[in-house]
Amino acid sequence: MKSATSSTLAALALVGNVAAFWRMPCRSHTGIARIDPLVAPGSIADHAHIVFGGGNFGDNATYEDLTKCKDEKHDCTSCGVTQDKSAYWTPPLYFQYENGSTEMVPNVGGMLAYYLFYLDNLQPFPEGFQMISGDPTIRNFTGPFPDAELSSWPTDPTDQFFLHQRAIGFNCLNYDKDPEASLYRHTLPDKAYLDANCKDGLRLEMAFPSCGTGEKDSENHRDHVAFPSLVKEGNCPEGYDVHYPFLFYETIFATQQFAGKIGQFVLSTGDPIGTSYHADFIMGWESADYLGQAIDTCTNMSGNIQDCSLFNIQSDNDAAQCAFETPADLEGEDCEGTNEGLPYRVPIQYGPEPATAYPVYGVDSAATSMQPTAKPSSFSQPAVSYSPANPTSTAAAQGGIVVAAYSSGAEGASAPAVTSAPAPAPASSDHPDCYTTYITNGYEVIEMVVIETDVTITASGPAPAAPTTASTTAAAADAAATYNKHKRHVEKHQHAERRM
16 A cells, blocks of 8 residues: 655655546536435435436436436436446535525536545445445534644544545635645635635535445445545555545535625535535446456546546537436425525534434425524634645645646536626736636536737738627637537646646
């Protein structure tokens, strides 16, 4: 197993992340509903989830359902590789207004699922494998902020609660600045901080355990897996000798759309603190053997799925057509729009004690109180300045998963359209100017970061005519027609910047 000394980690950070990996883009969700086949099989879940991946997802979904679906409509995936019909799901983020009403914060670009190869002797997830990372009842982070240096962490990974709490990340996005390290903060920033610092939204991050017993599941869907001593790498606990890829989810929410509005952000679990963030996974690759081949051969350091010849890549438009069928007992529910409270009747619980159980709307006959628990006057989220990642601090504290920004996916207009976001305020800098353009096409919204560089051209002749409305319209149409090429270029450019 790899050494976990601080000097080695520092060296890795200085040369970039040397672990092979790929990132699976799932640019469109298959649905948002109160469904959880692991926690509430055959029933209604007590909170909403945003779901990506296999189209035959449902309240009793299994590996066989996802990979051997005979219904052509649901034999699909919203992810970029057709051989991956895994189910990936997390609680979405909501904004709660002063009057108690809520609406879901728009998801930007779907989700990325990273498969990172940190441990040695990796094995593929077996067929029928499933797991949960995180706990929806937790309302308190017990550690210091920021995290202590990795060199001071216990080398014996017996304290899994310590590691679970550090497997959650809330990444403040500001593309005008260097990125924060992944898993840097483990609670939701308060709204004032978000408004002031996170002009491009908030990225929610969840890491999964990569040490296993070899079992496909356990009663609570957690005990058959464990984190290594540094969350993403290090020593596995005794009895957890099977090494899996390190699975890491990223989901971006457009919190900047609520800047200046009075209210608070809260997870669908009724958690304004953020520590209840969690994620579920059902392995849905076409076979364990196929996933094993991918682990052995798809080792390009770019992380791009296009660089693996085994993968059949589908277009974003095709992926966006994949959606699961809503169960009959959830028909008519709207987990995205405005509701009187969290969907449906989920109470706000501030902690710091664990959240208590509450009646599930549509299952339990007792009415659920919509009154939140009292907000503790003693609780305060860390007030910190924006802290970008750098090789030294990343190696010493956060572990260095500084991964690529991305965007696209999300429902949009039926015809291509081009709109420009406001350009950033001018600043004294040697860097080129840049602005963001959004291209809407069907179910997708593609965000392009355009970097402008001054070029001096000496020429003689008459001055060019001013642009006409027709030429401007034609330019917009050309941009829409070629957005796929631009999108691929921008993603690769961002990836290179953020992994240096």
